[in-house]
Amino acid sequence: MTTISSGTLTFTPELVTAWETSQTSRNVLHTIIGKADPDVTLKPSSTRSGTLEMLFLSASSANTARGILANGTIFTISDSETWLNGFDFVMSGTISTVLEDTTRNLWTISADYTEVIA
């Protein structure tokens, strides 16, 4: 079971249906006019960011979750099964709420997040 908490507010999606994460390297590659290979200046890569997709069984539970995610705060994932336990993140893109097409009953929330070191 996965729980997402902001410390004071918590919600539990029925299922985390998709989790995708990526990190951007911030190394700078310098093109030198007289050389084929670039000079490199090293920088730490960005923290992880991506999209978290969650399934909810009712409109009200989906809306509660959406409202909590829309708060400007830091969230922590508690997860008993995957290595995501303790993952801290903030919202960084869009939070989209979609009504599932076939059943007209299930709701999916996709939230763009960026990891923070809390």
Next chain:
Amino acid sequence: MTVSRHNIEAWVGTQKIDIIDAAITMDESWSPYVQASLTTVVDADLIDLLDPRTGGRVHLYISQEYGDSEKLSALTAAYSGDTIADLTTEWTGQDISAISATYFTPFNPSFSNKLSRLTSLYGGGSIADLTTAWSTWYLYQISELYFRSYPDGIYNNYRRGFDLGIRSRSINVGEGTVSLELATDEALLQDYALVSVNNFSPASLQLREVIKEVLALIDGYLIDGITDATIDADAALWAPGQQAWDYLISLVQAAGLRLYCDERRRWYLVDANFTQPGLAELWSVGTIKSADDDIDRNGEDWFDAVVIEYSWTDVDGATVLSYDTAFVEGFTKVKKFTVESNFPGAGAAQSILDRAISRGRQLNVTTVSNYMVQPSMACDIYILGTPTENVYIKAVQWNYPSDEMTVTTRLPVTT
């Protein structure tokens, strides 16, 4: 390929500021000599320390590292259970730098070109041709030419520190960022003016002494030197309300000298053709990303005749105008300056002209940042297909996070 790591740190007091981007410019033709702009993150604990009205200052440190060093814990791990005396025995006869070098992992190896490089350059030529081409050279010079002394050790790591006053602070509430404009202490002299109902007469007519007396008002300190001049007693009068910088600079320029405050708050009085020791070498096969060569009649930097108008209100309330001029024979572009000061004697026009002539042709070279470079330093620029340039650095701007710098050059100043 050269790999390095660039860091920038900003501190206000004992607190560190997180930097989003920064541009730091050192320009010998500017006053203030160093100017920087920073974008940082709003931090409620720090914001009051960044108040330009209360003399807030920011310490900046920029550095380039060519490798990773281990922490002291590496020694603890390697010699666990041993005493420091044991360590000393182990490293008998070695300098501490040898230990540092051992525990340092460079990003780049240094290397020399192979002989095939010569073959490719002089393909088809005989060794005799080579000898002719380098008839005046020694072998070691040729070796050096083909040696890429890539920075490969701790000795090449370089760090430069700045102590700058905050000139402006602008908070972007929506973005949550703070923009800071920083400058060296010439700005404090430009803020300061004489508040008195009488003219001020300095205790001495030696220029260095006058400068020290005025700098004391802003807690500035002139570094000892031998460059000095004797000034005219009339010109040494500082009028109420006259800017301290205007007052000093008219005396300094009339003597053909230059006054500036460096990035560590040290004031210098130097000759117009002053140069910094050292040589910056920039190669198109080294770190140069782009270069352009500019000659511009429309710009402000170059002119070949100067008129300075000194405007002064005398004790009767009448405006006294005096002029100082300098020009190159057959001049074609004239620049006029107006200075609110008593006539300090002729000379300023000539020294301004000398420096303007040296800025007639400017090379702007953008390279990977190097923090050893500074204005007034000799600079050799090697770009394949163009003649080698032996010039001087007028200005350098370091940019972060792009880790690149732009060097603007000038010709030597001939006086």
